[in-house]
Amino acid sequence: MASSYEKQRAKQRAQTAVACAVENGTLVRPSRCSRCGSTKDIQAHHPDYSKPLDVEWLCCKCHVGVHRPRRQGEIKMTFRPPLALWRETKILAINKGISAESLVIQALTAYMKGEGR
Ligand SMILES: [Zn+2]
Ligand SMILES: [Zn+2]
Numbered sequence: 084m085a086s087s088y089e090k091q092r093a094k095q096r097a098q099t100a101v102a103c104a105v106e107n108g109t110l111v112r113p114s115r116c117s118r119c120g121s122t123k124d125i126q127a128h129h130p131d132y133s134k135p136l137d138v139e140w141l142c143c144k145c146h147v148g149v150h151r152p153r154r155q156g157e158i159k160m161t162f163r164p165p166l167a168l169w170r171e172t173k174i175l176a177i178n179k180g181i182s183a184e185s186l187v188i189q190a191l192t193a194y195m196k197g198e199g200r
Pocket of ligand 1: 118119121143144145
C-alpha cells in the first residue's frame with residue numbers, strides 16, 4: 084500500500100512540476116503529439132516520475148496507449164468496420180484481387196464523394 088501511495092505522490096509532484104514549468108516557460112507544451120502528430124488534447128507523459136521535467140508530449144490516445152501493456156499484432160488501422168462487414172469486405176476484395184484495406188479506402192472515397200453504393 085505504502086509503495087502505491089508513494090507512486091501516487093511522485094506522480095502528483097511530477098504533474099505539478101510540469102504545470103509550473105509550462106507556466107513559467109521552462110517547458111513548452113507543443114501543439115502536436117510527438118508520436119502521431121495529433122493536435123487533440125496534448126498531455127505530458129512521464130517515462131519516469133523521478134524526473135519530473137523529463138516528459139513526452141502525447142495526445143490522449145497515444146498516452147492511453149503507452150500505459151496499456153503492449154499486445155502483439157495490434158491493429159493499427161484507425162477505421163475499423165464492424166466484424167461482419169469486414170468479413171464481407173475481405174471476400175469482396177479477394178474476388179476483386181485487391182487487398183481489403185484498399186477496398187475499404189476505395190469504398191470510403193466513393194462514399195465521401197457522394198457515390199455511396
Ligand atoms: Zn498521438
Ligand atoms: Zn503517462
